Amino acid sequence: MSLKLVDRGKGELLGWHDPDEMRKWVAENKSRELKDKRMSVSAAVAKFVHDGDLIAMGGFGHDRISMVSVYEMIRQKKRHLVLAGKTAVHDSDLLIAGGCVDKVEVAYAFGHELRGLSPASRRAVETGRVQIAGEISNAGYQWRFKAAAEGLPFLPCRVMLGSDTFNYSSSIMVEDPFSKGLICLVPACYPDVVIIHVHRSDMYGNCQIDGITIEDLELARAARRLIITTEEIIPNDRIRAEPCHTSIPFFFVDAVVEAPYGCHPGNMPGLYYFDEEHIGEWLSVSKTQEGVDSYLAKYVYEVKDFRDYIRLIGGEEKMKRLAALDSIGNRPAASAQGDDNR
């Protein structure tokens, strides 16, 4: 008996590996040694991000994103990256504008949520400088990473059926042998490199994430190489004092980079909110290529390092204001909504 193939999307299959080949690669390449993995962002990007890699960024496009590594990839002139557009917002807009990306698999890209569309990446895709590998939905993409995290070749799901999103994806539709209905199989996706920004990590890469985890628990395990950038490095004892708070354990991690405010101008839940002033500046100047060039010159190429960048955007004073904005979400109930009764 075999599964009856009903249809196949025409999207390019990216990041798929035979599960046994992946197991072998993991056995040979992923260290289980508890060792100090701290390094600078320039060292981590130089060592683990290669031209042509399939890259997936953790967080949610402008929430808990590793902007420190985005700027570094632009600075190091990484080229021909294939981007997992898994809610690609500010992080990807900069990578695309910086000339690092040739191709995107799109769940969500070229947009800035409430702020509208992203001029720079839209220009890139509408002129053909950036190619589209295929379409997928957010849940579908995340289940591709989950399949990889679980060492499976694919995962069945009930999204994308009947749509052009399926037709342009790399998924397969089969008759489910149990229910006899149609079901969508999304192929596993193992990105060559994943970069996730977290609240805290020890030197070995044991990470704590506060708040929502989005798809990072799956992505961390699907990644062939995983760079962690972290607001803070904490002692291993603190990890061991509250192991239930560990989101990503060390043996998935290849590099640990300390980078306070490393998500700016994005929102780091619990620490600082969006820098709308800065994002507004970017969305405004990026309407032209000249604007993109001057932005990158000012904030990427001509700053000494990330600390210098933070000074440039307003320093501690600015970050304090963004912290105050973020705490709106952390206060006890402000309005009389009868909360005690619920």
Add this chain to the structure above:
Amino acid sequence: MSEESYNSTELMACVASRIFEDKKSVLVGTGLPIVCAVLAQKTHAPNLLIVFEAGGVGPQIPVIPISVGDSRTACRAVMATGMDYVMSAAQAGYIDYGMLGAAQIDPYGNINTTVIGPYDKPKVRLPGSGGGNDVGSLTWRQIITMQQDSRKFVEKLDFLTTPGFLGSPLGREKAGLPKGTGPYRVVTQLGVMGFEPGSGRMMLISTHPGVSVGQIRENTGFRLIIPDRVAVTEPPTSEELRILRTEIDPSGIVLGKRRGQQEAPARPVVARTPPPA
């Protein structure tokens, strides 16, 4: 009832929010959907369970989030989890309502948020499905809020990003989508539409105050079913407007700056940008 003026986005927010029943769950996307769900929570549906695709479950939202994954989506939430958890719960049948925006919609409630023009050479490249396809596939009932004109309400989509009834009432089931699900209401600046059970085609339910059936027809690029009795939408109450303006969106990021005129246009960014979910 209020004599107060309001803009079309405020009207859409109030009308869509009233569709939600208390003690049900809703998966919401960026922008107007969040406003509608929070307004419902602050008025007639205090126990509306709001769920965000990025992992915020059951928040009590003080001020509108900019992103469906930002800090505010987990404010006073019952759980901060991830997308797999939320989408799996939707796939298992726990999410009653989904809210969607769209760049194009067809008579069966199918939605396009991917491209305008040919796929290989798009006139406008839009963000794509995001969580839209997932919301449209997995929640029981979908509410779509969008601007209505004949370029957006089209006979044939440039790209079918998110399934409505596909092409018949049983279209979804045949395609393998969960049984008994589908689009429920379309709320625009002109009126409220539903779907005829026999055909799965879009049908007018009510026109907003001051809008004629003829105006709705002119702004629909396909044959809309017009029943014998068409209601007139209840306008926003002063209490709804107060909550919208002073609590949910005081800076007017979604609702636009107030102009004191009923026909004041909505901020274009909201109308044109399909949400990621």
